Amino acid sequence: MSAEKSTLKLGIVQMRCVAEPGGNLASAVAKVRDAAARGADIVCLPELFHSQYFCQVEDHKYFALAEEIPGPTTQKFGALAQELGVVIVASLFEKRAPGLYHNTAAILDADGKLLGKYRKMHIPDDPLFYEKFYFTPGDLGFRAWATAKGKIGVCVCWDQWYPEAARLTALAGAEILFYPTAIGWHPGEKAEFGERQHDSWETIQRSHAIANGCYVAVPNRVGHEAPDGGAGIEFWGQSFVVDPSGKIVARAPSDAEETLIVEIDLARIGEQRTHWPFLRDRRIDAYADISRRLID
Numbered sequence: 001m002s003a004e005k006s007t008l009k010l011g012i013v014q015m016r017c018v019a020e021p022g023g024n025l026a027s028a029v030a031k032v033r034d035a036a037a038r039g040a041d042i043v044c045l046p047e048l049f050h051s052q053y054f055c056q057v058e059d060h061k062y063f064a065l066a067e068e069i070p071g072p073t074t075q076k077f078g079a080l081a082q083e084l085g086v087v088i089v090a091s092l093f094e095k096r097a098p099g100l101y102h103n104t105a106a107i108l109d110a111d112g113k114l115l116g117k118y119r120k121m122h123i124p125d126d127p128l129f130y131e132k133f134y135f136t137p138g139d140l141g142f143r144a145w146a147t148a149k150g151k152i153g154v155c156v157c158w159d160q161w162y163p164e165a166a167r168l169t170a171l172a173g174a175e176i177l178f179y180p181t182a183i184g185w186h187p188g189e190k191a192e193f194g195e196r197q198h199d200s201w202e203t204i205q206r207s208h209a210i211a212n213g214c215y216v217a218v219p220n221r222v223g224h225e226a227p228d229g230g231a232g233i234e235f236w237g238q239s240f241v242v243d244p245s246g247k248i249v250a251r252a253p254s255d256a257e258e259t260l261i262v263e264i265d266l267a268r269i270g271e272q273r274t275h276w277p278f279l280r281d282r283r284i285d286a287y288a289d290i291s292r293r294l295i296d
Contacts, residue, residue, distance in 0.1 A: 006265050006266045006267040007263055007264065007265050007266070008041040008042065008149055008150055008263070008264060008266070009038075009039045009040050009041050009042075009261055009262065009263050009264070010040065010041070010042050010043075010044070010176070010215075010217050010241060010260070010261070010262045010264060011032070011035030011036070011038070011040030011041075011042065011043035011044070011086075011259055011260070011261055012044055012217050012218070012219045012239050012240075012241060012250075012252070012259065012260040012262065013028070013031045013032070013035065013043065013044065013045045013046065013049075013219050013239075013259050014046065014219055014220060014221065014222050014237055014239040014252040014257055014258050014259065014260070015027060015028065015031060015045070015046060015049060015221060015222070015257050016221065016222055016223040016257055017049060017051065017052045017053070017221055017223070017225065018052065019052055019227060021050050021051050021065065024049055024050050024051060025050060025073070025076070028045055028049050028050075028090075029076070029077075029080060031043075031045075031259055032045075032077075032080060032084070032086070032088060033080075033084065034259060035086070035259050035261060036084040036085075036086045038259075038261045039261060040086060040261055041086060041087065041110075041149040041150075042086065042087040042088075042089070042147070042149050042150065042152065042176070043086055043087070043088050043089070044088075044089040044154075044178045044180060044217060044219050045088075045089065045090050045091060045180060045219060046091065046180050046181055046182060046219045046220055046221045046239075047091045047103070047156055047157045047180040047181050047182040047221070048091055048092070048093060048103065048182055049090075049091060049180075049221065050065065050073065050092060050093065051065050051093070052225045052227040053182050053221070053225050053227070053233060053235075054134075054227055055128075055129055055130050055131045055133070055134060056128045056129075056130070056225075056226070056227065056228065056230070056232065056233060057130065057227075057228045058130050058133040059228070062134065063095075063101065063134070065093050066093040066094060066095035066101050067092065067093070067094070067095055068094070068095050068096075069092060069094045069104055069106055069114075069117055070114050073090065073092055073106075074090065074092070074106045074108065074114055077090050077106070077108050078108050078112040078113065078114060079112060080108075081108040081109065081110055081111075081112050082110070082111055082112030083112075085110050086110055086149075087107070087108065087109055087110050087147045087148065087149050087152070088107075088108040089105055089106070089107055089108075089152075089154055089178050089180065090105065090106045090108065091103070091104070091105045091106075091156060091180035092104055092105070092106055093134075094117075094119070096136075100136055101134055101135055101136060102119040102120065102135055102136055102138060103119070103120035103123070103131065103134075103135045103138075103156055103157075104117050104118065104119045104120065104138075105117060105118045105120075105154045105156055105178075105180055107145050107147070107152070107154060109145075109147050109148055110147065110148040110149060111148065115145050115147060116143065116145050117140065118138065118140060118143060118154045118155065118156065119137075119138030119139060119140050120135065120137070120138050120155075120156040120157070120158070120159060121137055121138040121141075121142070121155070121159055121165060122137070122158045122159050122161070122162055122165070123135050123136075123137050123158065124158045127186065128186060128232075128233055131158070141168075142155070142165055142168035142169045142172060143169070143172055144169060144172040144173040144174040146173075150175050150176060150266060151173050151174055151175045151176075152174055152175065152176045152177075152178060153169035153170065153172060153173075153174025153176070153177050153178070154169075154177075154178045154179075154180070155169060155177065155178075155179055156179065156180050156181075157179065157180065157181045157182055157183060159179065160179045160181065160201075160204065160205055160208075160218070161204055163204075163207070163208065163211065164290065166208035166211070166212055166216075167211065167212060170212035170213075170214055171279075174214060175214055175215065175266055175269055176214060176215040176216075176217060176264070177208060177209075177212070177214055177215070177216045177217070178217050178218075178219075179205065179216070179217070179218045179219075180219055181218055181219060181220040181221075181239075182220065182221050182235065183201060183220060183235065183236055184221075184233040184234050184235035184236050185197065185233065185234045185236065186231065186233065187224075187231050187232070187233075187234055188231060190234065198236055198238070201236075202238075202240065202248070205218060205240075205242060206242050206246040206247075206248065207246065209242040209243065209244055209245070209246050210244075210245065210246040210276075211278055212278075212279075213244045213269055213272040213273035213276060213278065213279070214244055214269055215241065215242065215243060215244060215264050215269070216241070216242040217240075217241045217242075217262075218239055218240055218241070218242075219239045220235060220236055220237055220238065220239045220252075221235045221237075222235050222236070222237035222252075222253075222254070222255065222256065222257060223235055223237075236254060237252055237253055237254045237255060237256070237258075238251055238252060238253070238254050239251070239252040239258070239260060240252070240260075241260060241262045241264070243264070243268060244268050244269055244271075244272035244273075245268075245272060249262060249264075250262045
């Protein structure tokens with residue numbers, strides 16, 4: 001166990017994002033403060049919280065939102081983490097170099113140190129989710145970080161659909177998998193497909209918790225966003241936390257901001273992995289073909 005005590009509290013921030021980045025940053029800081037005041041040890045913000053979800057269109061003007069990591073936002077959250085004594089996971093638009101950008105989560109430890117970063121590995125390209133226009137796929141691999149509050153892994157949104165990503169992060173030692181997220185409905189599809197889409201999203205992430213015997217925490221944004229006109233996206237909200245058995249232990253509403261404060265017990269991880277020994281029974285000698293695109 002990586003923490004001195006077996007129990008800790010997660011702060012999962014579900015927030016609305018407005019057109020002005022400064023307003024989003026101020027809101028995020030206030031929500032981190034609130035979470036810490038309510039006892040949170042680790043606080044995770046939703047994907048790309050600093051702006052509205054600009055990937056609904058392909059427009060070069062949005063590259064101006066990107067910043068270096070470390071940079072001004074990680075400096076601000078590092079100072080905040082140190083002041084409050086909490087770990088912060090902040091999802092940012094990273095400018096690595098001119099013409100080279102990533103969708104990146106920064107991990108700030110409780111002493112304010114930038115402990116590391118995770119660059120989103122799986123980049124979608126779907127209607128209203130044109131992320132390949134903006135982001136280069138990550139090149140840092142799947143990692144875990146021993147924070148002052150526990151050993152955590154971070155993936156980002158589209159990564160949450162891939163069991164390989166969850167498995168490799170868990171094998172690196174993660175006790176909690178965080179998935180900063182920005183996912184919602186195309187308004188024209190909601191009536192026909194909305195319930196099934198949302199159910200699939202929850203189910204795949206519950207399965208990661210079960211298969212790896214770990215906690216899964218998913219902060220999503222909420223509200224309707226159409227930064228360049230059009231139908232826009234209605235974000236699902238419904239941020240949630242899953243225990244190692246796959247049970248949803250907390251869920252935010254679909255139509256309002258909320259910061260979930262969820263107490264978890266890291267001792268459950270060892271218990272779950274002992275009684276459901278999926279890691280023991282893996283046939284690592286038989287999985288070589290998983291690295292192939294297709295088995296012909």
